[in-house]
Amino acid sequence: MPYRRLPNTDNARIKALKTAIERHNSIFGQGVITLEVHKLEQMLRNFEGAYVRYKNSLDTQAAANRKFQKLIKNARLYVSHFTQVLNFCVIRGEIRKDAKQLYGIEPNNFTVPDLISNDSLLYWGENVIKGEQARIRQGGAPIYNPAIARVNVAFSLFKDAYFAQKTYQNTTARELENLSAQRENIDSTLATLWNQVEAAFANFPPKERLERCKEYGVVYYLRREEREKAKLQDEDN
16 A cells, blocks of 8 residues: 655645645535635745745855855965965065064964965955055065955955855845744645545545545655566556
8 A cells, every 4th residue: 555755845845735725726626625725825825935035045145156166266366376475575585574474474484374264265365465565554565476456356356255155145044944944834734634635535445545635735655565566567567
């Protein structure tokens, strides 16, 4: 005997609830579902709306993230290159070693800072730009190739996108929370609906009962042995 299983995706939940409502509202569907249909329709609208908002937010976040990844790469390249040039200038004696403290870098440290994470890139980008500006104000000659202005452009684009992405992530998380909060009620309602549907056709022959229940959106699955048996019957035919 096939067993039923509640939907495990939001699309399937929407489809199941919509099918039950549409069948009830048809001329052949009266007298099976006893729940107030206008409340079911309101529940469906709310859940569909929450699902659409979540999907739209997720799509917006994903599209922005693709652009964001390019900005990360570019900003990391400029900050890393500028730091290397700074170290070379110190090694050649063009810039005093202690001036590196303006950039938040130890005078004897000639390694490029770890820029793997976005937070570290944000930290060192700020340090490099402020440090170079402070050194120039003190009368130091600007570093070129790359000039700090070009570093600042690449870093500013990254920084703006960084905080925008945080906003997108927070919005998506909020929409997902709203959607998730409705799932339990949807599943509980579908279980009640399907119980009513199965009860309405309980006295029908097994095959017809299954078909009638499926018309209301009830989903059935064959067990493994039942699938194998059905497959053998198809092969015999």
